[in-house]
Amino acid sequence: MQLENGQGSTVKNLDAVEQSLRMRLNSIGVMPGCKLCVRQASFLNGPCILECRGQRICIRKAEAQKIEVQVS
Numbered sequence: 245m246q247l248e249n250g251q252g253s254t255v256k257n258l259d260a261v262e263q264s265l266r267m268r269l270n271s272i273g274v275m276p277g278c279k280l281c282v283r284q285a286s287f288l289n290g291p292c293i294l295e296c297r298g299q300r301i302c303i304r305k306a307e308a309q310k311i312e313v314q315v316s
Contacts, residue, residue: 247282253313255280255296260310265303273297280313 247253255276258266274280274296283300284293285308292308294301 247285247313247315249282249285251315252279252281253315254278255311256314257312258310260312261307262310265307269301272299272301274301274311279316280311 255274255278257276258269258274261269269275274294278296281295282292283295286292286305289305291302292305294303294308
């Protein structure tokens with residue numbers, strides 16, 4: 245996932261994400277087809293704040309980059 249702050253997208257695939265993180269993301273509604281928006285992306289390797297279905301999620305930038313999205 246290579247998105248800028250405030251940019252929206254649709255999740256296409258979570259296959260590259262580790263299974264434990266994929267299960268946590270699925271439990272809060274992040275799954276293929278859902279809308280995902282970057283609220284804050286830190287420089288270098290800092291955390292990213294993503295928003296999906298009204299919930300904000302903070303994950304490592306390396307993990308966020310494994311989420312395959314389609315820019316909307």
